[in-house]
Amino acid sequence: MTDFVKLLTRKNSLRKQCQALAGSDIEKAIADLTEILEEKLEQENALLVEERERLEKIEAIKQSMLEAGVDLNDLMTLVDTPVKKKVAPKYQVTDANGELHQWSGRGRTPAAFQAAFTAGKTKEDCLI
Incomplete structure (x- = not known):
């Protein structure tokens, strides 16, 4: 954890550092942090939506396979898995x-x- 993060996450340390600041400077820092928080939450929500969509697609594929009578093991036999080639003895x-x-x-x-x-x-x- 960096010193900056420690400062931000420890209330007493933050209070000590803010003693020399004017109220307007603290308000500006709060506004900047709020904006950063909103951006971070939007990114996290976008990732959650992507993951939910991915899981829905997987579920739809599973349902299609079930309806078609195809088992996952049937597909696995068709997949070429990369095999580590053994080096010939020299x-x-x-x-x-x-x-x-x-x-x-x-x-x-x-x-x-x-x-x-x-x-x-x-x-x-x-x-x-």
């Missing part, structure tokens, strides 16, 4: 137990590869 190494490990070269270096690199292998030695 490196592979066999550990001391004979287990094969593959790595794309992205992200944190897996322990099996780190052990191989510590033992003297390079990334180029592990290329598939």
Whole structure:
């Protein structure tokens, strides 16, 4: 919270700051704040109206689907959901137990590869 907001929201702090002001200056500040409040309330009301309209549209779509005998799951099977493509492995190494490990070269270096690199292998030695 900024100092200005703290000042405005704490009555005693505001009273202290207003002691040096003339009555007309306080009236001007009140008028400005009232105008700002009205603008803010109009914005909030507009957002509420938009949200209410959106919900009404959703309800109308749900009703149309119900009347048509269409289930939401039916539609979901038709939607292409973006699937994160798995990156093909670029490196592979066999550990001391004979287990094969593959790595794309992205992200944190897996322990099996780190052990191989510590033992003297390079990334180029592990290329598939």
